[in-house]
Amino acid sequence: MGNTPSQFTEEELRDYEDLTYFTRKEILLAHEKFKAISPEKVNHNKNAKLSMNKMMSTSELSCNPFADRICQVFSSSGDASGDCTFEDYLDMMSVFSDQAPKSVKAEHAFRIFDFDGDDMLSKNDLKQVIQRLIGFNNQFTDLDMEQLIQNILEEADLDDDGSLSFAEFEHVIDKSSDFTNSFRIRL
């Protein structure tokens, strides 16, 4: 143990290699980064659970308006705390990496945008997404917001049920060439 890169056994590394889109080097790099968030804790236990606030302080997530959602989605603790272990972090970076296919990214994006977790992007979800997107310094009037959501639903809600299902969401994503580029964090 200690500071050497071999905090992992060969077996673990092979598992990680098989189960993420990373190569061994990148996995170790990811761990370095994870360690940098809270060195003592991670040195003590390589798979320590870090609080969401700690996670959100990393440069990758600090400016992201969806940082808390990302933590919550990838957290394995199962509640809304958003605490992440290294494995969660690795999962996160793997999904955000270049190698991850669009479908995987889309699935996670859907969950990030699905604030209430009902597997549908309802009007409320959309509203939150938009608000986070334009920042809290900027405001749309209620009328504009309503109009905007209406426009989105007009475009994407194929069955007119007032919210977007995953299938509909995926459909939109499939047609967007920007998505893979923007839904990406370089390790």
Next chain:
Amino acid sequence: MSGGKEKKSIRGSKAQGWEEAGSEFYQESYPGDIDNIQRDPSKLATLLPSKQRVATNRRGRQTHQEFKTTRRRNSTLTATRTFRRGSQYQEIQVATLPDLSENLINESQTWEEIREIKAMPVHMAQKRELKNQLQNATKLRLQGFEQIKWKRRKAWQKIMRKWSEYLTKMELWRSSLKKIEGNFGTGVVAYFVFLRWLMVLNLLIFTIIFMFIVLPQLILNEPKDLPCDLNAQPELKPRWISNVNNSDNGYYEDTWYYPNTTVQCCREAYNNEIKHNRSDFSILHIVQGTGFMEKTFLFYGMYTNQIYGYDPLANSQQEQDKTNKLSSSSSDVQHNSPFMYSQKDDNFSIDEKHNSSSVMMSALLGFNDNSTSTLAADLTNFTTWREFFNNLDIYYDLPLAYIIVTIVCYLYTLVAIVKAVAHEFKDRLVEGEGQFYQYCNLIFCGWDFSLHNEKSAQIKHKALYNEIQSLMHIRRYEFERNNRTRDIMIKLYLIRMLINFFVCVILVICGVVIFFLFNVSFMRLEPNFETVTRYRSFNVFMSKVKKLTSGEETTTDVDAQFDILFFEFLPYVAIVIFNLLVPILFNYLIQFEQYSPLFVIKMNLFRTIGLRLSSLAVLLSRFYYLITTRNEDSENIECHNVRYGTPQCWETFIGQQFFKLFIVDFVTHIFVTFFINFPRALIARNMNNAFSKFIEIDFELSKHVLDVVYSQTLCWLGTFYAPFLPAIAAVLIFFMFYIKKFACLVNSKPSAILYRASRSNSLFMIILLFSFTIAIIPVVYAIAEVIPSRSCGPFSGLNSVWERAIVAFNKLPVVLRDIIFFFGTSSFAIPCFIVLILFLYYYYSVSAANKHMVQVLKNQLVLEGHDKQFLLNRLSLFIKQQQEYQKRIQRQFYDQASTTTNSQQSQSQGINIDTIPPPLLPRAPRSETGSNDRSERSSVEIKHHTRMSKDIGDI
């Protein structure tokens, strides 16, 4: 439901909230939740399979063994097949289900499945569990060939992984890119990736050139060519120029004048010239590409026209024998009779040339003092030489290689660009069909997850806000535009026309100024432009310049040198300055035209490209004029037109000009970035008032793209004449990366315009393709039409560069030649043309049909959606009624037995409807095209509905 328990045990940790939401929920607790559903029918809709997240569902339902035993095999097979195509991930998940009932999986399938686990949206612990399960499951060992195949695939996978690891290690500028991306977002980083791409492209092209042109020239021994025979015809003797204004400094003695000479003599003269006058070393020479630089392989002129491993001396003798045999023409014309023959007759037919092509091609390489003396020796044993080479028969034809490599390089570039463009274009098409998705794109793909700079995040928020705002108000804008009164419209159109006219005038003025400056500088550098060659030593220049500028004897050498430098670079500096300043003017003018913001960018870009290309066009036409004037007196074949100042080796001259322009361009970038924009940025940062707003610099992507594309265009234009230009371009782009990085990170603030990675990528590529097409035209023309200079380069003495290729073609075996020739005939071309048109029409109609189909399916999808809504409402209403009915019955205790069973039945049926797992339904194979996808999806839904309506009917 025995599978339910199994699944629970598989899942181990059941606490993971998000996953249960869908699948678990209605599988196990549906009956209890029926009250909820009654209250809110729309809730019921969320339980429909089509509303579930596909992957979650598929994993969730592992309960239906009956189907799987048969289906599973198929799905696994399709999964592996699709996987190799490398596109589908969703249905593979079907295959990755750990199916404990199915024990017939073999090793390779397990392996595939393990590899697909990573695509699942579950936590690491679960993934690991799945993997262990798959690994521990009993599986069939593969036998024989299958085993080998699997092993091979595994090994291949391993190699690929190692390779990708290696590549990421090799990836240039990784951290720089991350930093830029973090600060400026993906659109800007796409520009830097584009820079890298260009650099690699240039390097590759240079590698090809180096391997096949430079390297042979370096390592192979140049065969000695025939000596310049001045005795051949009396009047062909060179004359010393007795210069009119003969200066007393004797430099003119070096200048030879060949009134009518052989190619050998021209080359000899050029080599002499170079040897004697181009040996001085000076910094100036490095930036100008003159002096000793001219002697290097940097430029066209130094490449030989010899075929390696082929002795022209021996062959000339051979040829002579032949000609003697054929026609004992003139006995006094000794061993160079074939040369004279070729010289005399300019309309020498190709066939004849083919016969004596060996000699034609092996025109004299360079003056060799010994050659005359060794000639005798050579002649004595030429038979052995000839035999030696005839037996060896290995040779390297550099001139031919020069042509082929040039073609290969341009083709490679074209393919690379077109590939990139096509890729972007496909994306564009897919996207373009859905202009409907502009809001969704903005919302769901708007945020750059890679941003990690507080300030740029703020700007991004603002930019998104503006973008959404403008998108929302676009209707308002259009409305406004349509409501402009007639007077205003007329005024606006007048303004636009005026400004367009003004822009044209500016372009013309730029062109004229460049032309004029070029002439001025040429006149200055060529005092007697009319009578003497351009090439001479620097001392001559100096003396001339001295005389011309003032006549004062006091001017120092340094002054004169600076003078020369100034005039040498005058036109190029002018071009670069125009490129810098005129776009600012355009930017200012476009304000008055009141275009929409997006169109402003396009229009500006278009005009700037026009400016840059027009200045290049002027330059090229000036060169052309210079080169082709010698054709005027074709009677008098000389090495070069002395009277009009045609350079001795015009190819090298042009190479030098592009080299200079390239250097000037690069130096300007450095200058502007570090000495103008950097202080500006510093001031802006420290002032913090209204004025700082004014001088702050946005990182305007289109401008920077143009900079790079422009220098790349120069590189393409010059590559033929300066084979090292791609290497220089690669090196300069390497530095350019850092310059632009500095310009981006230090000098500029993030732009308020949203640059989308895909959009900017296609912008780069389209501009690049456009410039490439423009650049290729003069090059092709020069290769096909312009007469190469006689004194240097691989193609001296030919009528055009392309002639060399024709000669080589004629050397091919007759059968092959006929076949290739056949491709050129109309009997091939016309049927081919027709077939192509048929294909084109076929694909056109297919795409039209697909488009129609997409529309139809879309409508169908909407209808299905409505139907579903309707049916669900009916269903929930029905359930409600049933329950009320039940309650009433229960209250009344009337005919208990029969009604309760009925309702239970109906309930269980209701559950059935919703728990029909997707594996039961045929899985829609997700294909590349959206239409198929939709059709499948809707067909699933149709089936689903029919089933549902049947159930309802049963009830």
